[in-house]
Amino acid sequence: MTEEILWVNDNLLFLMDILGTFAFACSGALAGIAKRFDPVGVVVLAFVTAIGGGTLRDILIGNFPVLWLKNDIAIVVISIAAIIAMLAGKWLQKIPYILFIFDAIGLGLFTIYGIELGLKSGLSIEICIALGTITACFGGVIRDVLLNTVPLIFYHEIYVMACVAGAVLYFILGALGVHLFWTRIFSMLLIILIRIVVVKYHLSLPKFYLKR
């Protein structure tokens, strides 16, 4: 039974990992196209956006060679995403909803990945929460730095908070003895739900210090 769940689990994680990588790669590629980069620049930006967060995580915890060096499938998925973005960019931009969902899924998945790699390295809970958030958010930060703009996460859409909230739920459910499979699913769903609500209602954190 447990085996079956884990079997579902691993296939699910694998599928979502690919979806997340694909989504982040698309967002990077579309950003590069918008800046009129040449095709290679578009691929490079897609690549950096998709693997940047996980690479920084692997570097911080000392997981070498970093995962994507051992995983050709990431390069394949990212290249496909970049090519699709170049051929169908106009079309993709007309359905941002799909990309947004992919991005939210990637955000959820990469947060959980970061947490679990942190736990494997024997790091404390709050550090694991930070690691999960870095894994999910820093690909976008690097993308924005290379685009020569101030990273979006500093301004918008409770991006970081969604990851932190999901990461906290992960540890609460774990402490409650919930099965790892459901702990992962519920944490990811919370992150995705927060992102949907925030974007739908244009929520942002109060800048109370600006009133002073």
Place this chain on the structure above:
Amino acid sequence: MTEEILWVNDNLLFLMDILGTFAFACSGALAGIAKRFDPVGVVVLAFVTAIGGGTLRDILIGNFPVLWLKNDIAIVVISIAAIIAMLAGKWLQKIPYILFIFDAIGLGLFTIYGIELGLKSGLSIEICIALGTITACFGGVIRDVLLNTVPLIFYHEIYVMACVAGAVLYFILGALGVHLFWTRIFSMLLIILIRIVVVKYHLSLPKFYLKR
């Protein structure tokens, strides 16, 4: 006697480490507030500014997981600094002198830290001087990159030279057989002194090549 000195020494280092981290975190937080980041963005920038230099140093020498992953107190100090900056930013900006002193202390301390970690890794003297300078200066570089501005150290206030001068003094005193405690103190004091003199008299290095 030596024991007592080392006891003073360690407590002093610990205190100055916290002060330095606090100072760098404040400078990052205030920069984020000035750019009207949301509160999470302010915390992230404070964090990156305070731990960026040490993280790069740990990565370059292969010290994994990087120190702040093993040291929850850094996260606590940085969060407190960010919250204080958000609540009392206006007030803090009225007394830049205190922040400047903290920053100079942090600069001195992080330079010495970098040197000693380099020595522990068996690196050459000039490499250790570079490491100490990177530790002290690169948190600010990363902060400026994320703020989408050209790093201050490229233009102003003999920031890098102060660290190099202190690092060189560290090795001169060491070669003269001065006790480690006083070597650290004098090197840090030189860095702090240079920073104070430079800022007080608006000194900068001559750009001789611009005359040509």
Place this chain on the structure above:
Amino acid sequence: MTEEILWVNDNLLFLMDILGTFAFACSGALAGIAKRFDPVGVVVLAFVTAIGGGTLRDILIGNFPVLWLKNDIAIVVISIAAIIAMLAGKWLQKIPYILFIFDAIGLGLFTIYGIELGLKSGLSIEICIALGTITACFGGVIRDVLLNTVPLIFYHEIYVMACVAGAVLYFILGALGVHLFWTRIFSMLLIILIRIVVVKYHLSLPKFYLKR
């Protein structure tokens, strides 16, 4: 005979490594001078441009401490390059051809270096091609990020493609059983040749997706 070839080979690699490091350091220093950095800023930018790509490569594959920490000669060459650039910048800018050739040589050499370090780490061929390209191109990316501009490689001159083409040739020649010495030489020559042709005829990749 083979020994003799390898002897030539190693001396040649060493010479080209120094030339390449010198060239990349000059390009960084000249960029800093153009931005009116202070002398220390110029040296820092020269340093980052020359060692940035190799440092990122070492970090990704987990080669610590990164090579330049163990190699004082890099610091010496880079410092000399920066000083020459400051004293003779005007003169150097009048003969960009020399700098361009140095840069192309550096590009070729650093690509091969990255590939061979990847192979030593037991990475797959396509990953080694990526590593070689990163080694050659990312010093310039970091330089541009610090200069607060969008990295040139995203827009211009088939910079990345030249490295990829040379890297692919390296593996084709290897598969054909060509001697390592000639494999290295021909791969580097291809990269240099592509760069010369591209710059001479102002070639760039078609942005087919902009027509859509």
